[in-house]
Amino acid sequence: MRRYLLGNALFRDLPGDALEEVLDFSRVRRVRDRTLIHARGDTPDGMFSVISGCVRACLSSGGGREALLAVMEPGAWFGESSLFDGLPRAYDAVAQGDCELLFVPRSGMESLLERRPQVYRNIVRLLCQRIRLSLILLETNALLPLEGRLAQRLLLLSGMEDGQINPDVRLSQEDLSQMLGMTRQSISRVLKLWEKEGIIERHYRGVRILDFPALRRKASES
Secondary structure, eight states, rough: HHHHHHHHHHTTTTHHHHHHHHHHHHHEEEEEEEEEEETTTOOOEEEEEEEEEEEEEEEOTSSSSSEEEEEEEEEEEESGGGTSSSOOOOOOEEEEEEEEEEEHHHHHHHHHHHHHHHHHHHHHHHHHHHHHHHHHHHHHHHOHHHHHHHHHHHHHHTTTGGGGOOSEEEOOOHHHHHHTTOOHHHHHHHHHHHHHHHSSSEETTEEEEEHHHHHHHHHHHO
16 A cells, blocks of 8 residues: 555655555455445545556436446546535446455545645645546537547547556447447447558457557547
């Protein structure tokens, strides 16, 4: 846990004694594939970071349809807004594969923040990243056709927008269709075309981006 926190942007610049305090009140949780970590409407009790595995943030309709909001991979935080507003959870968080999570209880963080206000700077940075991402997605959905929306989403999922590039996007075509609100057939058609153009490569675990400049051009086309 110490190595993990030292490598995580939220806590790595804490003084040694403050880091030890976080270690004292935090816990590692291991959950199995498809475990519901928290449900929409639950009372928040803390925030989580993904140590290993992936976590799906999604919304479900009464008719059984699912909207996939995001997939949190190792290093990602979720549930941090509960530190401030105390409102019920806004989405379901479900394990995708077996996961190991770091759970940071709200009570412990509130106590730490009272005595270590410098930690707010890191949390505000995290929340600003969330706001920036939300604005990008709103703009994309409002202004771009399907190809542009898909290209922009792949760039975001690859980490290109925050400078941590990973060409492998480990999402199925069904996942991408749920994220974008489009049919799987429409997603498949576009990906096949891009594969022929040498922009991406499809495989059973997702998509590998081969030509980032070309994909950025697709994202800017209206």
